[in-house]
Amino acid sequence: MGMGNNIMKTQVFTTLTAIVALSCAMPVAAQDAAPPQRDDNRSAGAGSGRVEVTPYIEASQVLLAEISPGDEVVTYSQLAAGVEASIQGRNNAASVSLRYERNIGWDDDVADSDSISGVARGYTTITPGLTIEAGALAARTQVDGNGGTTLNALDTRTDSESTIYSAYAGPTLVTRAGDVAIDANYRFGYNAVDAPDALIATPGAAPVDVFDDSTVHSANIHAGIAPNEPLPVGLGVGAGFFQEDVSNLDQRVRDAYVRGDVTVPVGPDLALVAGVGYENVEISGRDAVRDANGVPVVGADGRLVTDNSEPRQIAFETDGLIWDAGVVWRPSRRTALEAHVGKRYDSTSYYGSFAWAPSSRSSLNVSVYDSVSGFGGQFNQAIANLPTDFEANRNLLTGDLTGCVASLEGSACFGNAFNSVRSSTFRGRGVVASYARQIGRFSTGIGAGYDRRKFIAAPGTILASANGVVDESYFLTSYFSGQLDARSSFSVNAYANWLNSGFDGGDTTVLGASAAYSRNLLAGLSARAAVGVDYLDTDAAGDDLTTASALFGLRYDF
Template sequence: MKLNFTLRIALLSAALGIPGTAFAQAQPLPELDAEESGEAVTETRRTSGGQQVTITPYIEASQVLTAQLEPTSDVVTYTSVAAGVDANIQGRNSAASASIRYERRFGWDGLDDSDIVTGIARAGIAIVPRTLTLEAGGLASRTSVEGNGGSFQGNFAGSDDRTSQVYSAYIGPSLTTMVGDLNVAASYRFGYTRLEAPDAVVFTPGVTEPVDIFDESTQHTASARIGFAPNTVLPIGVGVGGGFNQQDTSNLDQRIRDVWARGDVTIPVSRTLALVGGVGYEDVEVSYRDAQRDPVTNDPIIGPDGRYVVDSASPRIIAYEADGLIWDAGVMWRPSSRTSFQARVGRRYGSTTYYGSLSYAASQRSNLSIGVYDGLTSFGGGLNDTLAQLPDNFQAFRNPITGNIGGCVASLEGSNCIAGALGSVRSAAYRNRGVAISYGMDFGRTQAGIGAGYDRRKFIAAPGTVLAAADGVIDENYWVGLYASHALDRRSGINANAYVNWFDTGFDSDADGMGYSASMSYFRNITGGLTGTAAVGLDGITQESVPDVVSASALLGLRYSF
């Protein structure tokens, strides 16, 4: 179960979600300083209650040419027609941001037509102001699934059969209130994640077994805490709480169940520094069922989607269990409203754990975030947890060629990427450790960001099942990238983004891979709500024992914003 304060800030990359302007993708032009623009670039409505509302529905049409440079030469073109909406609502007690897009692609010269839905949304709606809030969010993205279990995003000629659609969403209430000097907090969240099966994957030579590609999962997460702050009831702060997390994955009927309770204490050392720690009890278990077997050969049966068919009548087999004492201790430092740091070390999941975070805003226009995380989860749970940590005030940037979001948003409020949750798409549960750093800035007419990260997944599989060989195997993902957007004047601007990520898998030493993407776009407001866009991009996937895939793309398009 991910800890609430774990930061998931990672590379702003297209393969794993680097912000690039959709269409460019007709993102509204970056806001100019008032003295430079002389007029508002986007229409913002403010209600009498101080609520700020920006809603921009649009339709667009574009022509895309993609040339495959490796492993063979091929050129495909398609016409894209899309409709979508970008919205940002910021009120005193409620806030929401969303970018949702439906695209219909019409292929030329034998290229199949396709329908694509992409988007990201996050909302916190006050049911009772400052007390009860309904939290909700969702993500729809496209990714290329490779035979090494990794996923990459890009625009590759003739490779739609390796492309999958990823969906994740959650909803649930959150309560925060005061009862005298006591702080009372409670929350519940239901989440759902699905990865559509690709039509084909490319394996390294000699590998024929299917990758245990994640299918779908549900998640129930609940927690509650009651306590008081330092220098209220006592000179120190004290609290007690507990939580429950269950993730059910359809692959082999996998289940993660984690129940915990703990007490914690905060001991002020100075006005800005405090010692923090806690101790409690946890009971965590990971279990599976086996796959159906051929009665003659005893080989596992594989369904039409390329995944193992679960034997629902087989007994549940324990892959991992740990119960007993958990603890952690560390420091918390908050010298100002712009700086927050904490670091802890302890014991959980039967071994040493460590995690921490740093958030530093040198000004209101920039933010540096660093996070170190450690948890036990699955692909669906990790993606859903990270999505829930996104801020509810963001601007969604999209890849200029594909229109894909991929999981990153532009925000100066800290945790703004789901890159660390995408990497490997294997279904098995895993112990997840990593570190991520990002820096973003917004100076009105110029927005830019850079980030890097490392994500490590040690898989947990049940003995006696078809996935037994995956137990203890490690996948590692490294990423680095940047993005920039600059308004040339009131009517035009340019955007650029680039990324590279390295995927190292312990399942096959010859299957390590690298994905990269770079794009640049120019957009200009022609008249009224009509915007024209020109963009170019380069995408590639390199694996040690599989032919490289490299594609170059170009786009010309028009968008009308209402």
């Protein structure tokens, strides 16, 4: 695992750095070729040619006081370097937030540590209609005894901190052949979890096999004609393929489909839509090697050793007819609603989206999803759904990502993807929503989500006990920031995460809030002070943990 995750760190750093470099090198002036129109997440203001690249360094002193169950107080120094970059051009767009942090303890109770965090999403136009898209994320998390994860690594009583890495890239084609509109895309993704223990054990419960890494291939193509071009109804045909290969016990999710669809206008801004097709889904894996006593063998890397001598075992399989029907409502360029219900994965399926931007200073986005994948597949999709024009929201004391970005364009949250770091594949269903508003010199936003994962594992294997178990998680995060005057600014963040796990190890609740004040001292140099309160209640750790923290430091923006 160590070598694989070191490689992944390099790949994610390469992707993040490449997008930063791409942001600096992209042409700013408008070009003659028209920009692609397929990606609704792209900034509506891309024609402005805005470029912002801000490297920075920070030096801070942090005090952390345990309020309960103990009263320990520790201090440490925090050194950080990072870059915030954004470009919004006619044919290119990207946003990047990348941060490296080193914590240096002042006593034996705080070990020295370093962390990497960042999020990036961007595209560049190769030729008219052909773009290359990419995204990446690195985030520090805490893994609980039941396999659940949260974005705030608070519990110093257990060695449960981990780092999640995810990246994807691929081409998107949007073109026409006469009246036929054609769009296609391909994405390759890679995901890894750098956890302290590959097998997390809670007393009296089965050990948790933590996700190691996976590769993801996703491809889609669709061709169709719009209503009245020339037929009174719109017609289309499409196909798609998804495959995720999880290193843990050689698990594999494979989903292939072909379908036709029809769009029937019933008004100037309302249409009924329906589709029917064929789909084949197969989820499979292998068992662990077992010793003479039937005990699973754990390798030198702490991972279960895969038994490649036996054939692959089927965990879930279905093929046959799929269908869905729904409604599309688009009364203006600022409002769009889609709602669908149908049959997929051998059961009823719901999905849809709602986007509303009543003005250029506010937006609301809601997305409902239903898919089968492993941990990495859902993470890649969450990154791909982010807009290309955003500012990363970070914990004001630790610098960690909060699960949402600040943006007036498209879906702005990825917190649902963190639900659980278990290696088992699953069917994931849920909803994620975000609202953002710009009020003069102030920005505010809120994000919320619900995620339900029903795990899938082959009978007779070491993971069989996870089959059919359900984890449900909820997250809520908000921010409010702005300028007080020409030299002063403030930020306020709050978050909440709840995990109701069907596994042994219990449920988890994480709550927190923080506030920061910044004052410019000289050109590029500012002083910053922040305070925060955090609460962690996890059955696996026993006593609840409540902490208060304070930070004072300096930051220099180049």
